[in-house]
Amino acid sequence: MSQLHRGKIILITGAASGMGLEESAVLASQGAEVWMTDIAQDKLIESHQKLVESLPENSGDIHLEVLDVASASSWQALAEKIKxxxxxxxxxxxxxxxTLRASLVxxxxxxxLSVMNINLNSVFYGMKYCYSLLAQADNAAIVNVSSTAGLMAHSGxxxxxxxxxxxxxxxxxxLEFGEEGIRVNSIHPGLVSSPLLNSGSTEFVEESLKAIPLNRIAEPSEVAEVVSFLLSSQSSYITGTEIVIDGGLNSGGTYKQIVDRINA
Incomplete structure (x- = not known):
């Protein structure tokens, strides 16, 4: 296994399951010291134990910490502990x-407010309260998980x-963090096999698949590898950009559905 992140210290939110858990596994296996955080304490402890047992011997240490990402004080306390x-x-x-698949009305x-607090305010708090810790490192990087819903209109x-x-x-x-050498990028996954995706109706997933040129849902590991790249020295001149991980949904989904209907 590559030791791409040997000696690095990396914090991951929402790490008890899905993409966050897989990101923790990939980064730890590549030598990083990982701080796994989540609000779901029991699930976090269970996932941490299974992960530690499954990783190779030369993997990085893994800490676990309960974090309410929607709480500024929770972020402040975690930052002090990491410091x-x-x-x-x-x-x-x-x-x-x-996620929330509900119309505006x-x-x-x-x-x-809950969606804004968890999805958006948490990113603000994370970057604000971890900034001084990131500024202490050489070539630090932030990866913020957005979505294809952040690139085009979404029904929710x-x-x-x-x-x-x-x-x-x-x-x-x-723009703001560049002077400290801190890179910031967002990733925009489409459909990824995770508890978040499966929390709604199966019909949404089934219909969405019709618009994906690769004709499948992504695995969490495929997202984790992109996160690893963006945190590594291999992407040392990439900042302020958006990486789309959607099997072609955003670029060709509508056209694919039209062609499929014509061919049918």
């Missing part, structure tokens, strides 16, 4: 999120708006 324990951060992956005020306006916000916030941070 006292590790002294710096080389990478931050703002991965935690929630059917979205409650509470759900709107709360979710789509939050992900468009992540896209813009990432670009603004790239």
């Amino acid at each position: 006292a324990t590790s002294g710096r951060l080389d990478g931050l992956v703002n991965n935690a999120g929630r 059917d979205t409650s005020d509470e759900d709107w 306006p709360a979710y789509g708006t939050s992900k468009w916000g992540v896209r813009g916030l990432s670009q603004s941070a790239a």
